[in-house]
Amino acid sequence: MPNSAYIVLIVLLPLAGFVLLGLFGRKYFRSFAGLIGTGLVLISTGLALWVAYQFFFGTGNTALAFRSHPLIMLKANWLPFSPHLSIDLSAIIDPISVMMIVVVSFISLMVHIFSLGYMKGEERFATYYAFLGLFTFSMLGLVLSGNLFETYIFWELVGCSSFLLIGYYYDRPTAVAAAKKAFIVTRFADLGFLVGILILSFQAKTLDIGSLSVKLLDPGFARASFLGISLVSWGLALVFVGGAGKSAMFPLHIWLPDAMEGPTPVSALIHAATMVVAGVYLVARLFLLYSADPAVLQIVLYVGALSALLAAIIACTQTDIKRVLAYSTMSQIGYMMFALGSYGYTASMFHLFTHAFFKALLFLCAGVIIHQVHSNEMGNMGGLRKTMPLTHDCFLIACLAISGMPPFSGFYSKEEILLAAWHANKLVYGIGLFTSGLTAFYMFRLYFSVFWNKPAEGHPHRLPLVESIPLVILALGALFAGFVPFSRLMSPDGGQEAGSAFSNMAIVPVSVALLGIGIAAYLYRRESNRPERVAAAIRGVYLFAYHKFYIDEVYTFITKKVIFNSIGRPAAWIDRNVVDGLMNGLAAVTAWVSARIKRFQSGKVQDYALYFFLGIAGLAVLFIYIYT
Amino acid sequence: MSASAVVFYILSLVILASALLAVTSRKIFRSAIWLLFSLTGIAGLYFWLQMEFVAAVQIVVYVGGIVVLIIFSIFLTQQSGKDLPAPVRGRAFFSILAACAGFVLTCLMLMRYAFPASAGNREGTAASVGNIGAQLLSTSEHGYVLPFEVISILLLAAMIGCIVIAMKTKPENK
């Protein structure tokens, strides 16, 4: 079979799962639906791993050998607008896209297997797997697309699947509201994305990603400008707005904590490991253009740094386990963003890779805990280390990884990021350092509150195999993913980069993290009122952080008072009074005229005789005098 | 102005005045009597035109038959001494207007039309009873035997129709 067929199969198998389970799942497959969905994604994952092996380590002409140019595998001319501009369906194979298909399909597989146990007994079991299949298809399509508009199409599909999955429990009003919020916020950001695409493609006269970069970077390219800033910069900035929306960067982050209303495996897949990194992936995909435009890259840098810091502060005060993890995700994506902003392409991608493992692991463990305790609040948990030993071990591994403790995977990726930040911008380095301390603090606050804090007693509760296997596999990933030699495998222009050696700078973040862990242990290991006293001491800051800096309230104010009142109300008034009024007026006039005319039919014979005579007289006059 | 012209104008006056009174009188019986006078005047006009047979038929059928029938129905349906209600205001106005307009229109047309020269010199078949009867029943080109037969059927139909319409329905036996 030709190699290109495998690539297409990777993307299309989950789609087949969606169609099959969506149409026939409820009636015919029922509990088999999970196995069907998982089986299809298993094949996809296998193919993805095979492609990755061929790409990075294969030799020979028949294999997809590693080349210095991204390989456009397939190109199907779909919608030609003009000789230059057409929307094609093309697949691009380069280091980051191969890495992404591995990550997406692998994490999706883990979530599929975990859900076999977690979502057992759900009524709409088949629908759940159908939606998961749709999401996997969309995400795989997104990372493989080689045409900017094709990226947009899959971008929207991913948003749609996210909407369906967040609102999976559609009888809960909070879930419905959260799904709406996520969709509207990301849609709003996608407006910027679309305008950016239009600007860039109009400037470069092509939508193809490869030739886009080449054309726009060509020194001979004539630069148009708008309000003093080059149009290409406008386009890149707007595309970044779209990416920021999907990746929950400040100020478009408001949807991510609410998105935790969906089932926990969904949060693991979509809102931790794969969909939210789509924005980072987008910037990385167009990195050749971004790195040539320092001004826009500064925006990326500061937005990422600010989001990382803000999220970490808020996470320190939250009490819902999933909300803490959501803000943690936002913070880590901020890391990836400011890594890109510091020209740390490899570091960012490396962190994306390791983050997928330990964040998915954290969410799946959280799911197990929530099922055990039947509540999301940390106050209802405590002392669980005896009752769930496996979960405890996996959770600990993940926390150590995210805090950047050697030799776990997070250490390596975070080091590279901070190194890149140090070389680019010392302030951002400082923010990153402080944030890693906060990360360690709030993650271990969570760890101690769940597994320690209260007296530990009880018998170990056995997890079903389908739930424990993904946890173990992901824990292994969180442990060993750091040893993948990323810098040898990828770099912005496809060439090989010299691997960065460990510098002595690694000591500083590790010690800051240890300090954070220590403080968390002091406050939360045993049940006491120390946390309350600390909170009372810094009351103002604490309240501000607890209410998420009141950003949601600002948004509500803007939409309700400004938009609804200035646009919504006049529009409604016009609709009711002008449009409806016109229609009603027409009808009223017609009815009035009719009421006047109907009096002719009075029922009286003599009236009719009179009209009769008048008609005859009129006709007589007409024919005798006027027509002769 | 010869005597016959004077006679004609007097007859016309009688006809029109009686007709006017017939349609405007408030008492129904008097209205019927004015109609009677008007019809008699018309018969006189026929006599003046030397159409004696038509005049006789007019008197026998119209005056002697139809007016009597009308007077019967007046007696059958209401008090003949009572006053008739006044006409509806709006309609009376428009009717007068329409009638006057129509009359003026017709007169205009009549004045304008030049009738062929009076063929008073041409003497033809006298309108005697014998001639009328012969032609009524003749089957030649100017014979009217077919309309004659049809009229008899019509009269039969009318008679049956009247009986049916005016019949009292039998009261139901409970």
Next chain:
Amino acid sequence: MSQVPLTHILIVSAALFFIGMYGLLTRRNLITMLMSVELLLNSANINFVAFNRYLYPDRLDGVFFSLFIVAIAAAEAAVAIAIIINLYRNFKSIDVEATDEMKF
């Protein structure tokens, strides 16, 4: 007879016609409406007879027409009376204003 032009007779009959029409449109009583109709028919009769006398003295067509009109008028009057009697039984009045049920 030759001193009076045909037009005068026709004007008289036209006047009679419009008097009858006025009566038809204005009178509220069904029987008086019938009387007006008789006036209408008579005016047509006068027309026929006058035309016959003045324009076609050698023929008798006008006479026949007027005879037939008289016969038909008689039949029609009889039927009309029958209808009036029927109406009187149903409405207890012969005011034509009372028979306006087929209105809007």
